[in-house]
Amino acid sequence: MTNTSVKVMLKEDATPILNLAESLLASISGIMTAVVCIEKEHENFIEFGCYLYRASLAIMELLKAENSPENAIEILQTLSLNVDLAKDLVKRCQEVIDAISDNELGSIIAQLKGVINNTGESLSLLPSSTFGDQEYVKVAIRSLSNEMQKAQFGIGQTLAVNTKQHDTRTLSLKKQLKEEPAPQETDLYPINVDVSINDHQFLNMPQKIEAVRSRSSDVTRKPGNMNRSLNTLPKATQYMEPLYETFFCPLGKKIMDNPVTIETGVTYERNEITEWFEKFEKSEDIFCPLTGQKLVSRAFNTNKALKSTIEEWLERNEASRIKVARTALSLASSKDMVLEAIKDLQTICQRKRYNKEMISKTMNISTIIDMLSSSHQPIRHASLQFLLELSKSLSLCEKIGSVPGGILMLINIKYKHSIDAFASEKADGTLRNLEKVPNNIKHMAECGHLEPLLDHLTEGCEEMKMEMASYLGEIVLGHDSKTFVASELELEKLQVNNHGHTITSDYVVYNIFDMLKNSTPDKLNIYLIRIILCLTKTQKSIATIVSVVKTTEASHTLTELINNPHDDLAITTIKLLCTLSPYMGHTLAERLCKTGGQPESLFQSPNEINQITERHAVSAKYVAKLPHQNLTLNLAILSKNAVPTILKTINQIQRSGTRSSRYASDYLEGLVGTLVRFTTTLYEPQILFLARNYNFTSVFTELLIKTSSDEVQRLSAIGLENLSSQSINLSKAPQIKRTKFVKLFYLPKFLSFGSSKRRKLPGCPVHRGACSSQNTFCLVDAKAVERLLACLDHENVEVVEAALSAIITLLDEKVDVDKSVSMLSEVNAVQRVLNLVKEHQQEGLWQKSLWVIDKFLMKGGDKSASDISQDRLLPATLVNAFHHGDGKTREMAEKILRHLNKMPNSSTSNYTM
Numbered sequence: 001m002t003n004t005s006v007k008v009m010l011k012e013d014a015t016p017i018l019n020l021a022e023s024l025l026a027s028i029s030g031i032m033t034a035v036v037c038i039e040k041e042h043e044n045f046i047e048f049g050c051y052l053y054r055a056s057l058a059i060m061e062l063l064k065a066e067n068s069p070e071n072a073i074e075i076l077q078t079l080s081l082n083v084d085l086a087k088d089l090v091k092r093c094q095e096v097i098d099a100i101s102d103n104e105l106g107s108i109i110a111q112l113k114g115v116i117n118n119t120g121e122s123l124s125l126l127p128s129s130t131f132g133d134q135e136y137v138k139v140a141i142r143s144l145s146n147e148m149q150k151a152q153f154g155i156g157q158t159l160a161v162n163t164k165q166h167d168t169r170t171l172s173l174k175k176q177l178k179e180e181p182a183p184q185e186t187d188l189y190p191i192n193v194d195v196s197i198n199d200h201q202f203l204n205m206p207q208k209i210e211a212v213r214s215r216s217s218d219v220t221r222k223p224g225n226m227n228r229s230l231n232t233l234p235k236a237t238q239y240m241e242p243l244y245e246t247f248f249c250p251l252g253k254k255i256m257d258n259p260v261t262i263e264t265g266v267t268y269e270r271n272e273i274t275e276w277f278e279k280f281e282k283s284e285d286i287f288c289p290l291t292g293q294k295l296v297s298r299a300f301n302t303n304k305a306l307k308s309t310i311e312e313w314l315e316r317n318e319a320s321r322i323k324v325a326r327t328a329l330s331l332a333s334s335k336d337m338v339l340e341a342i343k344d345l346q347t348i349c350q351r352k353r354y355n356k357e358m359i360s361k362t363m364n365i366s367t368i369i370d371m372l373s374s375s376h377q378p379i380r381h382a383s384l385q386f387l388l389e390l391s392k393s394l395s396l397c398e399k400i401g402s403v404p405g406g407i408l409m410l411i412n413i414k415y416k417h418s419i420d421a422f423a424s425e426k427a428d429g430t431l432r433n434l435e436k437v438p439n440n441i442k443h444m445a446e447c448g449h450l451e452p453l454l455d456h457l458t459e460g461c462e463e464m465k466m467e468m469a470s471y472l473g474e475i476v477l478g479h480d481s482k483t484f485v486a487s488e489l490e491l492e493k494l495q496v497n498n499h500g501h502t503i504t505s506d507y508v509v510y511n512i513f514d515m516l517k518n519s520t521p522d523k524l525n526i527y528l529i530r531i532i533l534c535l536t537k538t539q540k541s542i543a544t545i546v547s548v549v550k551t552t553e554a555s556h557t558l559t560e561l562i563n564n565p566h567d568d569l570a571i572t573t574i575k576l577l578c579t580l581s582p583y584m585g586h587t588l589a590e591r592l593c594k595t596g597g598q599p600e601s602l603f604q605s606p607n608e609i610n611q612i613t614e615r616h617a618v619s620a621k622y623v624a625k626l627p628h629q630n631l632t633l634n635l636a637i638l639s640k641n642a643v644p645t646i647l648k649t650i651n652q653i654q655r656s657g658t659r660s661s662r663y664a665s666d667y668l669e670g671l672v673g674t675l676v677r678f679t680t681t682l683y684e685p686q687i688l689f690l691a692r693n694y695n696f697t698s699v700f701t702e703l704l705i706k707t708s709s710d711e712v713q714r715l716s717a718i719g720l721e722n723l724s725s726q727s728i729n730l731s732k733a734p735q736i737k738r739t740k741f742v743k744l745f746y747l748p749k750f751l752s753f754g755s756s757k758r759r760k761l762p763g764c765p766v767h768r769g770a771c772s773s774q775n776t777f778c779l780v781d782a783k784a785v786e787r788l789l790a791c792l793d794h795e796n797v798e799v800v801e802a803a804l805s806a807i808i809t810l811l812d813e814k815v816d817v818d819k820s821v822s823m824l825s826e827v828n829a830v831q832r833v834l835n836l837v838k839e840h841q842q843e844g845l846w847q848k849s850l851w852v853i854d855k856f857l858m859k860g861g862d863k864s865a866s867d868i869s870q871d872r873l874l875p876a877t878l879v880n881a882f883h884h885g886d887g888k889t890r891e892m893a894e895k896i897l898r899h900l901n902k903m904p905n906s907s908t909s910n911y912t913m
Contacts (some may be wrong), residue, residue, distance in 0.1 A: 008487055013643060014662065015767065016073055016264070016265045016291075017063075017068065017073060017265070018063065020073065020076040020077065021059055021060075021062070021063055021076060023080065024056075024059060024076060024079055024080050025056055025059060025060075027080070027083045027084065027087050027351060027798070028052045028053070028055070028056045028083060030087060031049060031050050031052055031083070031086055031087055031090050032052065032053060032092065034090045034094045034686040035048060035049040035090060036049070037094055038093050038097060039097070040093070040097055040100075040105060041105065041109060044109055044112075044153045044154070045090070045093075045112075046235060047153065048086075048112050048115075048116065048153070051119070051148055051151065052083070052086070052114045052116075052119075054144055054514060055079070055119050055123065055144070055148070056339075058123055058140075058141050058144060059076075059079070061131070061137055061141070062126065062130065063132045064130055065131055065132070065144050065210035066137055067129060067130055067131075067132060069126060069127050069129075069130045070129070071125060071127075073261065073265030074125075074267075074303055074305060075122050075123075075125055075126065075304070075305075076299075077246060077261075077267065077303070078118070078122045078303075078305035078306060079122050080246060080308060080662075081118060081246050081305075081309045082115045082117070082118045082119050082122070082309070083119075084246075085111070085115060086112060086115045086307075087584065089108050089111055089112060090112075092108070093108060097388055098276035104410075106170070107568075109153050110153075111378070112153065113151060113152065113153045114312070115152075116148050116151045117148065117149050117151060118150035118305075118308075118309070119148055120144070120145045120146070120147065120150075120151070120464055121145070121149055121150025121305075123141060123144065123145040124142070124146075124149070125305075126141060127352060128735065128743060129300075140810045145783060159500075160273075160376050161165055163776060168806065179391050182277060190202045199597045207318075220655075221439075222410070222559075239289070244815055246267070246306065247310055247313065249267075249269035250266065250268060250289065250290045251269065251272040251273065252269055252272045252274060255310065256268075256269045256272070256306070256307075256310060256557055257269065257270075258270040258302070259302070259303040259306045259307050260273060260300040260301060260302050260303060261300060261301055261302075261303045262288060262295065262299075262300045263296060263297065263300075264288040264290075264291050264293050264295070264870070266288055266290045267291075268300075268304060270300075270302075273300065275521060276289055277298045279294065279614050281685075283297070283298065283528075285912050286298065287502070287669055289536060296455040300521050307825070308512070316887075318348050318351075318355060318358070320866065321348060322345065322348060322358060322362055322363070323342040324341075324364070325342075325344050325345045326341075326362060326363055326364075328340070329339035329341050329342070329367050329368075330367070335376050335378075335379060338371070338374075338379055339379055339382055341380055342368070342379070342382040342386050345359065345363075345386055345391055345798060346382070346385055346386045348601055349386070349389040349390060350389060353393070354398055356389070356390060356392065356393040357393065357589075359396075360390075360393065360395050360396045360399060360792055365390070365396070365399045365400055365403055366403045366406075366407075366464060368383050368386060368387060368390075369383075369387075369400070369403045369405075369406045369409065370381035370385075370454060372384065372409050372410075373409070374412070377420075379882070380423060381422060381423060381426070383424055384413070384426035384427060384430070387400065387410075387426075387685070387819060388426050388429050388430045388433070389876055391430045391433035391434055392430075392433055394436055394437070396439045396441075397433060397434050397438065397440065397811070398437050398438075400430075400434060401437055401439060401440035401443060402439075404722040407431070407434065407440065407443045407444055407447060408443075408447045410427045410430055410431055410434075411427075411431065411444065411447050411449050413427035413719055414427040414428045414431060427869055431444065431452075432893070435452045435456070440452075441453055443455055449801060469705075471514055492909060493824075505544065506544055506547070506548060509535070509544050509545055509548045510548055510552070512528050512531065512532060513548060513549070513552060513554040513557065515528055516528055516529070516554070516557050516558075516561075517553060517554075517557050521823070522564065522566045522568075522569045523596040524559070525569055526566075526568055526569050526572050529569075529572045529573055529576050530572060532545060532576055533572070533575065533576055533579065536576070536579045536580070540721050542579075542580075542583065545580070546580060546583045548588075549580060549584065550584055550587060550639060555584075555587060555588060555591045556591060556595075558573055558576065559577070559578055559588070559591040559592055559595045559598070560595060560604070561573040562574060562577075562595070562598065562601070562619075562871050563594075563596075563597055563598070564594070564603065567613070567615050571615050571618055574615075574618045574621075574622050574624070578618070578621060578622050578625050581622070581625045581626055581627075584623070584626075585626050585627040585630070586627055587628060587863060589626045589630040589632065590630075590632065590637075591634040592626070593632055593633055593636045594631065594844050598755055599633065599636055599637055599640065599642075600637075600640040600642055601621065602619040602620065602623050603617075603619070603620070603623075603637075603640075603642045603645055603646060603674075604616070604619075605645050605648070605649045609643050609652050609653060609656045609660045609664060610656075610660045610661050611661070612661040612662075612663050612664050612667050613663060614663050616667050616671075617663040617666035617667040617670060618666075619670070620666075620667055620669075620670025620671050620673075620674060621636070621666060621669065621670040621673070622743065623670065623673070623674050623677075624669070624670045624671075624672075624673025624674050624676070624677070625673070626677075628676060628677040628679075628680040629680050629681060629682075631681050633677075633878070634677055634678055634684070634687060635684070635686065635687070637674070637677075637818055638678075638686060638690060639686065641673075643675075643678075643690060643694060645673060646671050646674060647668075647694060648677075649700070650668065650671050650672065650699075650703075650776075653667070653668050654706055654707070658708060658709065665708075665709050668709060668712060669709060669711045669712055669715070670717065670719075671720075672703060672712050672715045673715050675696065675699065675719065676715050676718055676719040676722070678690060678691055678759065679691065679696065679718075679722035680722055681718045681725050682722070682723075682726050690722065691777070692774055692775055695773065695774045696777070697720065697723055697725060697773040697774065697777045697778070697779070697782045698782055698785065699722045700716040700717075700719040700723070700771055700784075701720065701773075701782050701787060702721075703715075703716040703784065704716050704717065704784070704787045704788070704790075705790070710796045710799050712793075712796070713791060713794070713796075713799045713802075713803075714796070714798050714799045715802075715804035717788065717791060717799065717803045717805070718802050718805075718806075720779060720784055720788065720806045721802070721805045723808055724778075724779050724806060724809040725809050726776075726777060727767050727771065727776045727777050727778050727779070727809075728767050728812065728814045728815055728819055730775065730776040731764060731767035731768065731769035731770065731771050731776045732769045732770055733763075733769050733770065744830075757824075764776075764778055764780060764781065765780075765811055765816060765819040765820075765823065766778075766780055766815050766816055766819060766823065767815055768815075768816055779806070779809070779810060780810070780823065784806075784828075785807070785810070785823075785824070786827055788804075788806050789807070789827060789828075789829055789832055791803035792804060792832045792833070792835075792836060793832070793835075796846060797840060797842055799863050800836065800840065800845065801845045801848065804833070804836070804845070804848050804849065805848065806847060806854070807824070807829070807852070808851070808852065810823075810824065811824075811852065811855050817855065817859050818859050821855060821859040821860045821864065822860075824856075825856070825860055825863065825864055830852075830853070830856050830864055830867055830868065831867065833849050833852045833853060833856075834853065834868065834874060836849045836872050837849045837850065837853070837874065837877050837878075837881075838874070838877050841880075841884075843885065843886060843889060846881055846885055846889050847885075847888055847889050847892065850878075850881065850893060850896060851892060853868060853896055854895060854896055854899075856868065857896065864900075868900070869900055874900075875897070875902050876899065878893045878896055878897050878900075878902070879893075879897070882894055882897065
């Protein structure tokens with residue numbers, strides 16, 4: 001096809017395809033003319049020109065084709081972009097070839113190679129159906145496309161080449177090309193230097209499109225404004241590659257991020273054309289904003305080739321922009337110049353991760369650190385934002401941390417939140433990123449910022465943990481720092497380590513306990529256990545901890561630490577064990593019994609009450625929190641003769657008062673809780689004898705009123721409930737004659753019977769037998785009923801419920817309920833229970849109170865029924881319970897309402913507590 005025929009086609013039908021093709025062929029013509037004149041690397045430039053000549057023949061075949069492909073516009077646009085880039089590169093080489101350095105020339109040749117590769121890729125997108133039955137054309141273009149995609153240019157050893165050498169190389173190239181063996185596929189467009197250089201008809205094809213102009217000063221591109229620095233930065237910007245017309249969206253006039261092509265073949269930014277479409281309510285009214293042509297549909301396709309080309313252009317220019325910004329920062333001739341340079345660098349960093357690495361190799365980070373002390377706030381803020389972005393790169397974290405005074409400056413800014421909240425937030429984010437480097441963590445600790453050091457003690461890498469532990473011992477912590485470590489370590493700071501594990505994962509928890517198992521310093525162990533205590537605050541992490549403790553030797557390790565002479569370590573360990581006891585109490589109890597010196601060491605009594613320490617208190621509390629039904633532990637405490645010591649200490653505290661020591665109240669609660677343990681295993685003969693021998697009923701009855709601790713009252717009521725529940729089984733018919741005791745089982749010496757003689761005991765009206773507070777734990781004989789009823793007026797609901805539960809044991813089906821109700825009526829028990837129903841709405845307390853009222857209605861006769869029915873507020877309370885209580889509460893409330901004739905009668909079942 002001749003040049004003349006192409007001109008005729010363009011004149012006859014000026015479609016977008018023909019216009020693009022004309023511009024493209026004209027540009028190739030100009031390049032062909034220019035490459036002949038370049039002496040340096042002449043062979044490479046000639047080869048480049050030959051490739052473009054062969055591509056131009058393929059373009060003319062496309063124009064000749066009967067079936068124009070749908071993607072023809074997109075292919076030609078991509079080819080235009082690549083040719084435009086090549087045109088600018090060749091023009092620069094032609095004009096200032098002697099001023100171009102060897103490195104820069106090598107970079108230009110590499111970019112020209114990219115043009116050829118991309119051109120080959122674009123040609124490969126032509127569908128085979130485009131050329132109909134012209135098989136030779138299909139094969140030729142496919143062959144050319146493959147060859148161009150694999151094209152390589154080698155740079156000569158000597159870049160300065162004289163004319164004679166040029167002629168020799170040109171002839172040599174011609175000879176090589178002529179002697180080149182034919183490829184397996186016939187190539188319609190073989191490289192022919194004679195045609196490439198001497199086809200004047202092709203070279204002189206007129207251009208209809210104005211040469212692409214530089215638009216650097218008009219560019220605006222997200223996320224930053226690229227022209228803001230170009231207007232203020234030094235003349236070094238002249239070395240930046242110019243922009244191209246096709247990069248701009250016709251609507252927004254900005255470089256496109258996501259170019260899409262509509263059916264007219266025009267490319268727009270996706271967001272811009274979408275907004276344009278939304279302006280039209282009817283589809284038939286939509287037209288192309290550039291050509292004015294009406295559109296059949298709103299559909300568009302992503303222009304991947306153009307998008308890729310824009311990305312490549314940005315990458316090439318970013319290196320130049322970094323150099324320009326670096327120059328501006330070093331000159332620092334104005335605040336505006338510095339500010340624009342910093343912002344431009346930040347924009348480059350945000351676009352691509354590799355750009356940070358490029359900046360780390362060319363920039364002096366200390367320059368940015370110095371900007372943090374600028375008197376101009378916008379510069380300080382911009383510098384902090386830039387540092388935050390840089391700190392996302394590990395290599396730059398090392399550089400930032402190595403700048404003398406840099407970390408200290410960031411810490412100072414972090415803690416001045418009230419002065420500048422924005423700066424404080426950015427500094428904090430940067431410091432968090434810098435924690436990736438162990439040396440940075442050390443510098444932070446030296447400057448008083450201890451959180452990162454404590455956080456990394458729990459990281460999965462053993463080397464990291466030991467390094468942090470070793471450094472912790474080198475730091476002299478002040479009093480304030482110790483307070484911080486003890487109380488301010490927050491769980492959210494212990495979320496993720498450098499290996500991707502969460503702080504609550506098995507991996508991390510295993511490593512913490514492994515450090516505890518090793519012979520590490522007591523101070524480090526304290527910190528490790530405190531970290532575990534922090535983790536127990538969430539249900540997810542405590543489940544992990546319990547699993548680890550159960551499946552490893554951690555329970556042995558923790559139990560052995562109880563014996564540690566270091567009080568802080570022992571106290572912290574016991575606190576952790578107390579937290580774990582509800583989840584694995586029996587396991588911990590078994591471990592305690594198998595540990596030397598335990599459990600008796602937990603009951604070591606102080607010489608004086610005013611010498612009670614926190615260790616005494618937490619030790620007693622720990623024993624009290626372990627499962628009360630664990631018979632092994634109860635017998636171990638009994639065999640160590642700890643009960644006399646416990647009772648003695650309780651008496652001493654009652655006489656001296658809990659105010660005698662800061663920890664006296666907690667210690668008393670732990671001791672009473674330990675006594676309550678025994679009341680749950682009275683089926684064991686030795687423990688039954690223990691409770692009788694020390695008259696537990698009287699002990700708990702006294703504690704009900706002789707204490708200022710709610711917890712002691714609650715525990716005492718629970719102890720009385722457990723004892724009273726056994727009274728019906730222990731109460732026997734009154735003994736008439738004296739009998740000799742028969743020893744049925746072996747008892748330790750300290751539990752041996754005294755020589756007191758049996759006497760005839762009066763029958764208990766409630767338990768129908770011989771009762772006493774000491775032998776049968778009878779609440780009536782112990783005068784405990786009045787004291788339990790007094791507790792029903794207590795403000796603490798837990799105390800009230802425990803006291804009511806103890807009273808309910810006197811209304812059990814096995815006892816004489818009639819006499820029990822009569823006895824309770826004499827002490828005005830029903831009125832107290834009625835008050836409970838009205839004052840409290842806790843589900844458990846409601847059920848127990850209603851159960852007692854029902855018993856009084858059924859067994860208390862007319863007097864009780866009259867007292868209950870005369871309470872004016874009771875019906876409303878019962879209705880409330882009926883509507884808002886759970887199933888059992890509603891049924892009880894309904895039953896009482898029916899009994900009071902407030903609801904129709906129906907058959908109901910009896911309920912027992």
